[in-house]
Amino acid sequence: xxxxxxxxxxxxxxxxxxxxxxxxxxxxxxxxxxxxxxxxxxxxxxxxxxxxxxxxxxxxxxxxxxxxxxxxxxxxxxxxxxxxxxxxx
Amino acid sequence: xxxxxxxxxxxxxxxxxxxxxxxxxxxxxxxxxxxxxxxxxxxxxxxxxxxxxxxxxxxxxxxxxxxxxxxxxxxxxxxxxxxxxxxxxxxxxxxxxxxxxxxxxxxxxxxxxxxxxxxxxxxxxxxxxxxxxxxxxxxxxxxxxxxxxxxxxxxxxxxxxxxxxxxxxxxxxxxxxxxxxxxxxxxxxxxxxxxxxxxxxxxxxxxxxxxxxxxxxxxxxxxxxxxxxxxxxxxxxxxxxxxxxxxxxxxxxxxxxxxxx
Numbered sequence: 001x002x003x004x005x006x007x008x009x010x011x012x013x014x015x016x017x018x019x020x021x022x023x024x025x026x027x028x029x030x031x032x033x034x035x036x037x038x039x040x041x042x043x044x045x046x047x048x049x050x051x052x053x054x055x056x057x058x059x060x061x062x063x064x065x066x067x068x069x070x071x072x073x074x075x076x077x078x079x080x081x082x083x084x085x086x087x088x089x
Numbered sequence: 090x091x092x093x094x095x096x097x098x099x100x101x102x103x104x105x106x107x108x109x110x111x112x113x114x115x116x117x118x119x120x121x122x123x124x125x126x127x128x129x130x131x132x133x134x135x136x137x138x139x140x141x142x143x144x145x146x147x148x149x150x151x152x153x154x155x156x157x158x159x160x161x162x163x164x165x166x167x168x169x170x171x172x173x174x175x176x177x178x179x180x181x182x183x184x185x186x187x188x189x190x191x192x193x194x195x196x197x198x199x200x201x202x203x204x205x206x207x208x209x210x211x212x213x214x215x216x217x218x219x220x221x222x223x224x225x226x227x228x229x230x231x232x233x234x235x236x237x238x239x240x241x242x243x244x245x246x247x248x249x250x251x252x253x254x255x256x257x258x259x260x261x262x263x264x265x266x267x268x269x270x271x272x273x274x275x276x277x278x279x280x281x282x283x284x285x286x287x288x289x290x291x292x293x294x295x296x297x298x299x300x301x302x303x304x305x306x307x308x309x310x311x312x313x314x315x316x317x318x319x320x321x322x323x324x325x326x327x328x329x330x331x332x333x334x335x336x337x338x339x340x341x342x343x344x345x346x347x348x349x350x
Contacts, residue, residue, distance in 0.1 A: 011271030016235050017278050024242050024282065
């Protein structure tokens with residue numbers, strides 16, 4: 001380890017905390033890829049009743065809500081659903 | 090009013106059994122009638138940490154299966170007269186007992202004891218489910234390491250799902266010298282990550298090893314860990330006790346400062 005490394009390297013305690021926080025966000029949400037796929041399909045089902053959406057371009061994921069005052073934010077389900085147009089009745 | 094408390098952690102080796110022995114002994118020293126139950130069937134250890142390993146006649150499985158009465162299986166501690174141990178069975182496995190049987194057992198013990206402490210096995214399987222079945226509150230033990238904290242988070246999730254009424258955290262084996270260097274997560278860091286109430290922090294103390302070697306819990310003795318455990322006992326009773334300053338080590342400058350204070 002060079003002298004420069006010593007000054008620039010993040011302290012291991014801080015590193016552990018950040019790694020854990022990220023890990024626990026996804027573990028607490030308990031969202032396996034299968035569950036995410038189910039959520040996605042059901043969202044498509046519901047919204048398709050009213051709007052014509054781009055099912056290929058749909059993107060959902062679990063992220064952190066950065067707007068909150070808490071450091072790191074709270075977990076949030078983010079969905080981006082492109083709309084092609086309103087369904088004609 | 091009596092209380093059933095489970096001491097759990099998820100990960101093994103973080104100090105559940107030592108914590109159970111010390112908190113149980115401390116609560117008894119404070120005048121409560123206490124029984125400790127080792128629920129780690131097949132891997133019992135609470136007996137040896139308490140120094141009672143030579144006095145076991147009957148065990149938890151004998152009681153549950155009706156081979157003896159509860160009274161016959163309880164071992165009275167020789168130093169602390171309010172303290173009793175219900176040892177685990179060594180030659181059976183976790184499936185020898187069901188959660189319903191544990192609930193019935195703790196309900197019966199509630200009639201006679203102020204505190205019933207359950208030493209939970211590591212893991213999240215049947216042994217864990219047995220241990221939490223009859224509990225009113227849980228003490229989750231963790232160390233400031235990523236593996237222990239991750240498992241503690243999982244355990245907290247399972248306790249919440251089981252509708253445990255009260256869950257408190259104990260951060261064990263903290264080393265202030267490493268925290269100061271930034272090479273160990275602090276108590277505040279751990280609380281921040283796990284987001285539950287903290288009831289105590291115990292320093293990494295050589296005296297614990299010595300006490301365990303001798304089979305004598307050190308709660309209440311004049312070392313940092315002894316004081317930390319006694320403070321946890323008082324907080325368990327509902328007293329408001331400020332957290333210890335664990336930073337009163339043996340450094341040369343500390344001693345020098347102490348002289349001039």
